[in-house]
Amino acid sequence: MAAALVLVALVLAACGSGGTASQAKIPLKLAENNWTGSSINVNVAKILLEEQLGYKVELVTIDENLQWAALGKGDISASLEVWPSGHAANVKQYIDDQKVVENLGPLGVVGKISWYVPTYVVQDHPELATIDGFKKPEDIALFKTAESGDKGQFLAGDPSWVQYDEDIIKNNSLDLKVVRAGSEQAVLAALDSAYSRKQPILFYFWTPHSIHAKYDLTAVKLPEYTDGCYEKAASGGVSCDYPKDVLFKIAWGDLKNKAPDAYQFLKNMQYTDKDQIGMIAAVELDKKTAEQAARDWVSKNESVWKAWIPAK
Incomplete structure:
Protein backbone atom coordinates (compact mmCIF):
# COMPACT_ATOMS: atom_id res chain seq x y z
CA MET A 1 0.00 0.00 0.00
CA ALA A 2 2.83 2.40 0.88
CA ALA A 3 4.53 1.67 -2.44
CA ALA A 4 1.29 2.41 -4.29
CA LEU A 5 0.89 5.74 -2.51
CA VAL A 6 4.46 6.69 -3.42
CA LEU A 7 3.75 5.85 -7.07
CA VAL A 8 0.60 7.97 -7.08
CA ALA A 9 2.52 10.87 -5.54
CA LEU A 10 5.21 10.62 -8.21
CA VAL A 11 2.62 10.59 -11.02
CA LEU A 12 0.83 13.63 -9.59
CA ALA A 13 4.11 15.48 -9.22
CA ALA A 14 4.97 14.77 -12.84
CA CYS A 15 1.53 15.83 -14.03
CA GLY A 16 1.29 19.02 -12.00
CA SER A 17 -1.89 20.38 -10.52
CA GLY A 18 -3.73 20.03 -13.82
CA GLY A 19 -3.40 16.26 -13.74
CA THR A 20 -1.92 15.94 -17.29
CA ALA A 21 1.63 14.90 -18.13
CA SER A 22 2.12 17.90 -20.42
CA GLN A 23 0.14 20.96 -21.42
CA ALA A 24 -1.90 20.42 -24.57
CA LYS A 25 -0.41 22.22 -27.56
CA GLY A 111 14.24 41.66 -50.75
CA LYS A 112 14.16 44.57 -53.17
CA ILE A 113 11.21 46.00 -55.11
CA SER A 114 12.10 47.70 -58.40
CA TRP A 115 10.74 48.90 -61.71
CA TYR A 116 11.72 46.44 -64.42
CA VAL A 117 11.94 46.34 -68.19
CA PRO A 118 13.19 43.43 -70.32
CA THR A 119 16.87 43.91 -71.11
CA TYR A 120 16.12 43.94 -74.86
CA VAL A 121 14.26 47.24 -74.25
CA VAL A 122 17.39 48.82 -72.79
CA GLN A 123 19.56 47.41 -75.58
CA ASP A 124 17.38 49.20 -78.15
CA HIS A 125 16.82 52.29 -75.98
CA PRO A 126 19.75 52.71 -73.51
CA GLU A 127 18.19 55.85 -72.01
CA LEU A 128 15.45 53.68 -70.47
CA ALA A 129 17.92 52.19 -68.00
CA THR A 130 17.14 55.20 -65.79
CA ILE A 131 14.04 57.15 -64.86
CA ASP A 132 15.22 60.07 -67.02
CA GLY A 133 14.46 58.08 -70.16
CA PHE A 134 10.81 58.02 -69.18
CA LYS A 135 10.63 61.80 -69.39
CA LYS A 136 10.91 61.74 -73.18
CA PRO A 137 7.60 61.59 -75.10
CA GLU A 138 9.03 59.33 -77.81
CA ASP A 139 10.09 56.78 -75.19
CA ILE A 140 6.82 57.01 -73.25
CA ALA A 141 5.01 56.22 -76.50
CA LEU A 142 6.62 52.77 -76.55
CA PHE A 143 4.62 51.80 -73.48
CA LYS A 144 1.16 53.03 -74.48
CA THR A 145 -1.64 50.46 -74.28
CA ALA A 146 -5.41 50.44 -74.63
CA GLU A 147 -5.67 50.60 -70.82
CA SER A 148 -3.27 53.54 -70.43
CA GLY A 149 -4.66 55.69 -73.25
CA ASP A 150 -2.32 58.51 -74.26
CA LYS A 151 0.07 57.78 -71.38
CA GLY A 152 2.63 55.05 -71.04
CA GLN A 153 1.56 52.02 -69.03
CA PHE A 154 3.18 51.08 -65.74
CA LEU A 155 1.99 47.59 -64.85
CA ALA A 156 1.36 46.95 -61.14
CA GLY A 157 -0.01 43.83 -59.48
CA ASP A 158 -2.45 43.16 -56.67
CA PRO A 159 -4.02 46.38 -55.30
CA SER A 160 -3.36 45.16 -51.75
CA TRP A 161 0.43 45.18 -52.24
CA VAL A 162 2.36 48.04 -50.72
CA GLN A 163 3.24 50.19 -53.73
CA TYR A 164 4.34 53.81 -54.12
CA ASP A 165 4.47 53.87 -57.91
CA GLU A 166 1.70 56.41 -58.43
CA ASP A 167 3.52 58.78 -56.07
CA ILE A 168 6.89 58.17 -57.74
CA ILE A 169 5.34 58.85 -61.14
CA LYS A 170 3.56 62.02 -60.01
CA ASN A 171 6.50 63.40 -58.05
CA ASN A 172 8.90 62.85 -60.94
CA SER A 173 6.48 64.35 -63.51
CA LEU A 174 6.29 61.19 -65.63
CA ASP A 175 3.59 60.70 -68.24
CA LEU A 176 2.77 57.20 -67.04
CA LYS A 177 -0.44 55.59 -65.83
CA VAL A 178 -0.52 52.76 -63.29
CA VAL A 179 -2.58 49.82 -64.57
CA ARG A 180 -3.16 47.03 -62.06
CA ALA A 181 -2.97 43.51 -63.40
CA GLY A 182 -4.63 42.17 -60.24
CA SER A 183 -2.18 39.50 -59.14
CA GLU A 184 1.38 38.23 -59.35
CA GLN A 185 0.25 35.60 -61.86
CA ALA A 186 -1.34 38.25 -64.07
CA VAL A 187 1.87 40.31 -64.10
CA LEU A 188 3.86 37.22 -65.05
CA ALA A 189 1.40 36.38 -67.83
CA ALA A 190 1.69 39.92 -69.23
CA LEU A 191 5.48 39.76 -69.08
CA ASP A 192 5.54 36.38 -70.79
CA SER A 193 3.30 37.68 -73.56
CA ALA A 194 5.40 40.81 -74.12
CA TYR A 195 8.69 38.92 -73.88
CA SER A 196 7.63 36.33 -76.47
CA ARG A 197 7.00 39.17 -78.95
CA LYS A 198 9.95 41.34 -77.83
CA GLN A 199 7.55 44.17 -76.95
CA PRO A 200 8.26 46.90 -74.36
CA ILE A 201 6.78 46.46 -70.89
CA LEU A 202 7.43 48.40 -67.68
CA PHE A 203 6.33 46.74 -64.45
CA TYR A 204 6.60 46.46 -60.66
CA PHE A 205 8.38 43.39 -59.36
CA TRP A 206 10.91 42.19 -56.82
CA THR A 207 13.74 39.90 -55.91
CA PRO A 208 14.09 37.17 -54.69
CA HIS A 209 11.91 35.54 -57.33
CA SER A 210 12.21 32.84 -59.99
CA ILE A 211 11.38 35.45 -62.64
CA HIS A 212 15.07 36.36 -62.73
CA ALA A 213 16.02 32.81 -63.70
CA LYS A 214 13.56 32.79 -66.59
CA TYR A 215 13.88 36.29 -68.09
CA ASP A 216 16.70 38.75 -68.71
CA LEU A 217 15.46 41.87 -66.94
CA THR A 218 16.92 45.27 -66.10
CA ALA A 219 15.95 47.24 -63.00
CA VAL A 220 15.29 50.87 -63.93
CA LYS A 221 17.50 53.21 -61.91
CA LEU A 222 15.24 55.52 -59.88
CA PRO A 223 16.31 58.45 -57.68
CA GLU A 224 18.38 57.11 -54.77
CA TYR A 225 16.43 55.89 -51.73
CA THR A 226 16.69 58.01 -48.57
CA ASP A 227 14.95 57.70 -45.21
CA GLY A 228 13.74 61.27 -45.64
CA CYS A 229 12.03 60.37 -48.90
CA TYR A 230 9.97 57.70 -47.16
CA GLU A 231 9.14 59.88 -44.19
CA LYS A 232 6.72 61.58 -46.61
CA ALA A 233 5.01 58.31 -47.61
CA ALA A 234 1.80 58.99 -45.68
CA SER A 235 1.28 62.28 -47.54
CA GLY A 236 2.06 60.89 -50.99
CA GLY A 237 5.54 62.36 -51.08
CA VAL A 238 7.61 59.33 -52.14
CA SER A 239 9.73 60.24 -55.15
CA CYS A 240 12.65 57.82 -54.84
CA ASP A 241 13.55 54.15 -55.23
CA TYR A 242 12.32 51.38 -52.97
CA PRO A 243 14.81 50.41 -50.24
CA LYS A 244 16.41 47.03 -49.74
Whole structure:
Protein backbone atom coordinates (compact mmCIF):
# COMPACT_ATOMS: atom_id res chain seq x y z
CA MET A 1 0.00 0.00 0.00
CA ALA A 2 2.83 2.40 0.88
CA ALA A 3 4.53 1.67 -2.44
CA ALA A 4 1.29 2.41 -4.29
CA LEU A 5 0.89 5.74 -2.51
CA VAL A 6 4.46 6.69 -3.42
CA LEU A 7 3.75 5.85 -7.07
CA VAL A 8 0.60 7.97 -7.08
CA ALA A 9 2.52 10.87 -5.54
CA LEU A 10 5.21 10.62 -8.21
CA VAL A 11 2.62 10.59 -11.02
CA LEU A 12 0.83 13.63 -9.59
CA ALA A 13 4.11 15.48 -9.22
CA ALA A 14 4.97 14.77 -12.84
CA CYS A 15 1.53 15.83 -14.03
CA GLY A 16 1.29 19.02 -12.00
CA SER A 17 -1.89 20.38 -10.52
CA GLY A 18 -3.73 20.03 -13.82
CA GLY A 19 -3.40 16.26 -13.74
CA THR A 20 -1.92 15.94 -17.29
CA ALA A 21 1.63 14.90 -18.13
CA SER A 22 2.12 17.90 -20.42
CA GLN A 23 0.14 20.96 -21.42
CA ALA A 24 -1.90 20.42 -24.57
CA LYS A 25 -0.41 22.22 -27.56
CA ILE A 26 -2.61 24.98 -28.93
CA PRO A 27 -3.49 24.95 -32.66
CA LEU A 28 -1.42 27.41 -34.67
CA LYS A 29 -2.45 29.61 -37.58
CA LEU A 30 0.18 30.99 -39.96
CA ALA A 31 -0.57 33.91 -42.29
CA GLU A 32 -0.16 33.08 -45.97
CA ASN A 33 0.10 36.28 -48.02
CA ASN A 34 -0.53 36.40 -51.74
CA TRP A 35 2.97 35.84 -53.13
CA THR A 36 4.94 32.65 -53.59
CA GLY A 37 7.70 33.40 -51.09
CA SER A 38 5.17 33.71 -48.28
CA SER A 39 3.55 30.41 -49.28
CA ILE A 40 6.94 28.70 -49.29
CA ASN A 41 7.85 29.99 -45.82
CA VAL A 42 4.65 28.92 -44.10
CA ASN A 43 4.68 25.49 -45.73
CA VAL A 44 8.22 24.84 -44.51
CA ALA A 45 7.20 25.96 -41.02
CA LYS A 46 3.98 23.90 -41.07
CA ILE A 47 5.80 20.67 -41.97
CA LEU A 48 8.35 21.07 -39.20
CA LEU A 49 5.97 22.36 -36.53
CA GLU A 50 3.66 19.40 -37.12
CA GLU A 51 6.22 16.66 -37.61
CA GLN A 52 8.95 17.75 -35.21
CA LEU A 53 7.03 19.59 -32.48
CA GLY A 54 3.58 17.97 -32.64
CA TYR A 55 1.45 21.05 -33.42
CA LYS A 56 -1.65 21.23 -35.58
CA VAL A 57 -1.06 24.07 -38.06
CA GLU A 58 -3.53 25.87 -40.31
CA LEU A 59 -2.47 28.20 -43.12
CA VAL A 60 -4.72 31.25 -43.35
CA THR A 61 -4.82 33.26 -46.58
CA ILE A 62 -4.87 36.93 -45.58
CA ASP A 63 -3.86 40.34 -46.92
CA GLU A 64 -0.48 41.58 -45.63
CA ASN A 65 -2.09 44.72 -44.19
CA LEU A 66 -5.07 43.03 -42.54
CA GLN A 67 -2.90 40.43 -40.82
CA TRP A 68 -1.59 42.90 -38.22
CA ALA A 69 -4.90 43.32 -36.41
CA ALA A 70 -5.51 39.57 -36.55
CA LEU A 71 -2.08 38.91 -35.05
CA GLY A 72 -2.70 41.50 -32.35
CA LYS A 73 -5.87 39.68 -31.26
CA GLY A 74 -4.30 36.22 -31.45
CA ASP A 75 -6.52 35.13 -34.35
CA ILE A 76 -3.28 34.40 -36.25
CA SER A 77 -0.15 33.05 -34.58
CA ALA A 78 2.59 34.34 -36.90
CA SER A 79 3.48 35.78 -40.30
CA LEU A 80 6.86 34.88 -41.75
CA GLU A 81 7.68 37.45 -44.45
CA VAL A 82 7.18 41.13 -43.71
CA TRP A 83 8.66 43.68 -46.12
CA PRO A 84 9.55 46.54 -43.75
CA SER A 85 9.48 49.38 -46.28
CA GLY A 86 5.70 49.09 -46.49
CA HIS A 87 4.83 48.58 -42.84
CA ALA A 88 6.45 51.30 -40.72
CA ALA A 89 3.04 52.45 -39.46
CA ASN A 90 2.01 48.88 -38.55
CA VAL A 91 5.30 48.29 -36.72
CA LYS A 92 4.79 51.48 -34.71
CA GLN A 93 1.16 50.73 -33.88
CA TYR A 94 1.22 47.01 -33.12
CA ILE A 95 4.83 46.33 -32.05
CA ASP A 96 6.16 49.57 -30.55
CA ASP A 97 3.03 51.20 -29.09
CA GLN A 98 0.45 48.49 -28.36
CA LYS A 99 3.01 45.67 -27.91
CA VAL A 100 0.50 43.06 -29.09
CA VAL A 101 2.70 41.83 -31.97
CA GLU A 102 6.33 40.79 -31.61
CA ASN A 103 9.18 41.07 -34.11
CA LEU A 104 10.69 37.57 -34.35
CA GLY A 105 13.80 38.71 -36.19
CA PRO A 106 15.05 38.31 -39.75
CA LEU A 107 13.95 35.54 -42.11
CA GLY A 108 17.44 35.61 -43.65
CA VAL A 109 16.18 36.78 -47.05
CA VAL A 110 16.86 40.29 -48.37
CA GLY A 111 14.24 41.66 -50.75
CA LYS A 112 14.16 44.57 -53.17
CA ILE A 113 11.21 46.00 -55.11
CA SER A 114 12.10 47.70 -58.40
CA TRP A 115 10.74 48.90 -61.71
CA TYR A 116 11.72 46.44 -64.42
CA VAL A 117 11.94 46.34 -68.19
CA PRO A 118 13.19 43.43 -70.32
CA THR A 119 16.87 43.91 -71.11
CA TYR A 120 16.12 43.94 -74.86
CA VAL A 121 14.26 47.24 -74.25
CA VAL A 122 17.39 48.82 -72.79
CA GLN A 123 19.56 47.41 -75.58
CA ASP A 124 17.38 49.20 -78.15
CA HIS A 125 16.82 52.29 -75.98
CA PRO A 126 19.75 52.71 -73.51
CA GLU A 127 18.19 55.85 -72.01
CA LEU A 128 15.45 53.68 -70.47
CA ALA A 129 17.92 52.19 -68.00
CA THR A 130 17.14 55.20 -65.79
CA ILE A 131 14.04 57.15 -64.86
CA ASP A 132 15.22 60.07 -67.02
CA GLY A 133 14.46 58.08 -70.16
CA PHE A 134 10.81 58.02 -69.18
CA LYS A 135 10.63 61.80 -69.39
CA LYS A 136 10.91 61.74 -73.18
CA PRO A 137 7.60 61.59 -75.10
CA GLU A 138 9.03 59.33 -77.81
CA ASP A 139 10.09 56.78 -75.19
CA ILE A 140 6.82 57.01 -73.25
CA ALA A 141 5.01 56.22 -76.50
CA LEU A 142 6.62 52.77 -76.55
CA PHE A 143 4.62 51.80 -73.48
CA LYS A 144 1.16 53.03 -74.48
CA THR A 145 -1.64 50.46 -74.28
CA ALA A 146 -5.41 50.44 -74.63
CA GLU A 147 -5.67 50.60 -70.82
CA SER A 148 -3.27 53.54 -70.43
CA GLY A 149 -4.66 55.69 -73.25
CA ASP A 150 -2.32 58.51 -74.26
CA LYS A 151 0.07 57.78 -71.38
CA GLY A 152 2.63 55.05 -71.04
CA GLN A 153 1.56 52.02 -69.03
CA PHE A 154 3.18 51.08 -65.74
CA LEU A 155 1.99 47.59 -64.85
CA ALA A 156 1.36 46.95 -61.14
CA GLY A 157 -0.01 43.83 -59.48
CA ASP A 158 -2.45 43.16 -56.67
CA PRO A 159 -4.02 46.38 -55.30
CA SER A 160 -3.36 45.16 -51.75
CA TRP A 161 0.43 45.18 -52.24
CA VAL A 162 2.36 48.04 -50.72
CA GLN A 163 3.24 50.19 -53.73
CA TYR A 164 4.34 53.81 -54.12
CA ASP A 165 4.47 53.87 -57.91
CA GLU A 166 1.70 56.41 -58.43
CA ASP A 167 3.52 58.78 -56.07
CA ILE A 168 6.89 58.17 -57.74
CA ILE A 169 5.34 58.85 -61.14
CA LYS A 170 3.56 62.02 -60.01
CA ASN A 171 6.50 63.40 -58.05
CA ASN A 172 8.90 62.85 -60.94
CA SER A 173 6.48 64.35 -63.51
CA LEU A 174 6.29 61.19 -65.63
CA ASP A 175 3.59 60.70 -68.24
CA LEU A 176 2.77 57.20 -67.04
CA LYS A 177 -0.44 55.59 -65.83
CA VAL A 178 -0.52 52.76 -63.29
CA VAL A 179 -2.58 49.82 -64.57
CA ARG A 180 -3.16 47.03 -62.06
CA ALA A 181 -2.97 43.51 -63.40
CA GLY A 182 -4.63 42.17 -60.24
CA SER A 183 -2.18 39.50 -59.14
CA GLU A 184 1.38 38.23 -59.35
CA GLN A 185 0.25 35.60 -61.86
CA ALA A 186 -1.34 38.25 -64.07
CA VAL A 187 1.87 40.31 -64.10
CA LEU A 188 3.86 37.22 -65.05
CA ALA A 189 1.40 36.38 -67.83
CA ALA A 190 1.69 39.92 -69.23
CA LEU A 191 5.48 39.76 -69.08
CA ASP A 192 5.54 36.38 -70.79
CA SER A 193 3.30 37.68 -73.56
CA ALA A 194 5.40 40.81 -74.12
CA TYR A 195 8.69 38.92 -73.88
CA SER A 196 7.63 36.33 -76.47
CA ARG A 197 7.00 39.17 -78.95
CA LYS A 198 9.95 41.34 -77.83
CA GLN A 199 7.55 44.17 -76.95
CA PRO A 200 8.26 46.90 -74.36
CA ILE A 201 6.78 46.46 -70.89
CA LEU A 202 7.43 48.40 -67.68
CA PHE A 203 6.33 46.74 -64.45
CA TYR A 204 6.60 46.46 -60.66
CA PHE A 205 8.38 43.39 -59.36
CA TRP A 206 10.91 42.19 -56.82
CA THR A 207 13.74 39.90 -55.91
CA PRO A 208 14.09 37.17 -54.69
CA HIS A 209 11.91 35.54 -57.33
CA SER A 210 12.21 32.84 -59.99
CA ILE A 211 11.38 35.45 -62.64
CA HIS A 212 15.07 36.36 -62.73
CA ALA A 213 16.02 32.81 -63.70
CA LYS A 214 13.56 32.79 -66.59
CA TYR A 215 13.88 36.29 -68.09
CA ASP A 216 16.70 38.75 -68.71
CA LEU A 217 15.46 41.87 -66.94
CA THR A 218 16.92 45.27 -66.10
CA ALA A 219 15.95 47.24 -63.00
CA VAL A 220 15.29 50.87 -63.93
CA LYS A 221 17.50 53.21 -61.91
CA LEU A 222 15.24 55.52 -59.88
CA PRO A 223 16.31 58.45 -57.68
CA GLU A 224 18.38 57.11 -54.77
CA TYR A 225 16.43 55.89 -51.73
CA THR A 226 16.69 58.01 -48.57
CA ASP A 227 14.95 57.70 -45.21
CA GLY A 228 13.74 61.27 -45.64
CA CYS A 229 12.03 60.37 -48.90
CA TYR A 230 9.97 57.70 -47.16
CA GLU A 231 9.14 59.88 -44.19
CA LYS A 232 6.72 61.58 -46.61
CA ALA A 233 5.01 58.31 -47.61
CA ALA A 234 1.80 58.99 -45.68
CA SER A 235 1.28 62.28 -47.54
CA GLY A 236 2.06 60.89 -50.99
CA GLY A 237 5.54 62.36 -51.08
CA VAL A 238 7.61 59.33 -52.14
CA SER A 239 9.73 60.24 -55.15
CA CYS A 240 12.65 57.82 -54.84
CA ASP A 241 13.55 54.15 -55.23
CA TYR A 242 12.32 51.38 -52.97
CA PRO A 243 14.81 50.41 -50.24
CA LYS A 244 16.41 47.03 -49.74
CA ASP A 245 14.22 45.10 -47.34
CA VAL A 246 15.62 42.78 -44.68
CA LEU A 247 12.55 40.57 -44.47
CA PHE A 248 11.41 39.70 -40.95
CA LYS A 249 8.92 37.54 -39.07
CA ILE A 250 6.19 38.62 -36.65
CA ALA A 251 4.07 36.80 -34.09
CA TRP A 252 1.10 37.24 -31.80
CA GLY A 253 2.40 38.92 -28.67
CA ASP A 254 1.29 36.05 -26.39
CA LEU A 255 2.69 33.21 -28.52
CA LYS A 256 5.80 33.08 -26.33
CA ASN A 257 3.65 32.14 -23.34
CA LYS A 258 1.03 29.95 -25.05
CA ALA A 259 3.38 27.92 -27.27
CA PRO A 260 6.97 28.57 -26.16
CA ASP A 261 8.61 25.86 -28.28
CA ALA A 262 6.76 26.97 -31.44
CA TYR A 263 7.68 30.57 -30.65
CA GLN A 264 11.35 29.64 -30.30
CA PHE A 265 11.26 27.56 -33.48
CA LEU A 266 9.84 30.46 -35.51
CA LYS A 267 12.32 32.85 -33.94
CA ASN A 268 15.17 30.50 -34.93
CA MET A 269 13.88 29.93 -38.47
CA GLN A 270 16.25 31.47 -41.03
CA TYR A 271 17.42 30.56 -44.49
CA THR A 272 19.11 32.24 -47.43
CA ASP A 273 17.97 33.97 -50.59
CA LYS A 274 19.27 30.92 -52.48
CA ASP A 275 17.15 28.55 -50.39
CA GLN A 276 14.00 30.55 -50.99
CA ILE A 277 14.63 31.23 -54.68
CA GLY A 278 15.15 27.50 -55.27
CA MET A 279 11.76 26.70 -53.73
CA ILE A 280 10.02 29.55 -55.55
CA ALA A 281 11.47 28.32 -58.85
CA ALA A 282 10.17 24.82 -58.10
CA VAL A 283 6.66 26.28 -57.78
CA GLU A 284 6.67 28.81 -60.60
CA LEU A 285 8.87 27.08 -63.15
CA ASP A 286 8.55 23.38 -62.31
CA LYS A 287 4.85 23.68 -61.40
CA LYS A 288 5.13 22.03 -57.99
CA THR A 289 2.82 23.07 -55.18
CA ALA A 290 4.27 25.20 -52.39
CA GLU A 291 3.85 22.21 -50.09
CA GLN A 292 5.79 19.92 -52.46
CA ALA A 293 8.60 22.46 -52.88
CA ALA A 294 8.80 22.93 -49.12
CA ARG A 295 8.79 19.16 -48.53
CA ASP A 296 11.66 18.69 -51.00
CA TRP A 297 13.68 21.41 -49.28
CA VAL A 298 13.04 19.95 -45.83
CA SER A 299 14.11 16.48 -46.96
CA LYS A 300 17.42 17.80 -48.36
CA ASN A 301 18.31 20.35 -45.67
CA GLU A 302 18.04 18.66 -42.28
CA SER A 303 21.36 20.18 -41.26
CA VAL A 304 19.79 23.65 -41.66
CA TRP A 305 16.42 23.16 -39.98
CA LYS A 306 17.70 20.98 -37.14
CA ALA A 307 19.19 24.17 -35.69
CA TRP A 308 15.71 25.71 -35.58
CA ILE A 309 14.30 23.03 -33.27
CA PRO A 310 14.39 24.22 -29.63
CA ALA A 311 16.33 22.16 -27.14
CA LYS A 312 14.05 20.12 -24.90
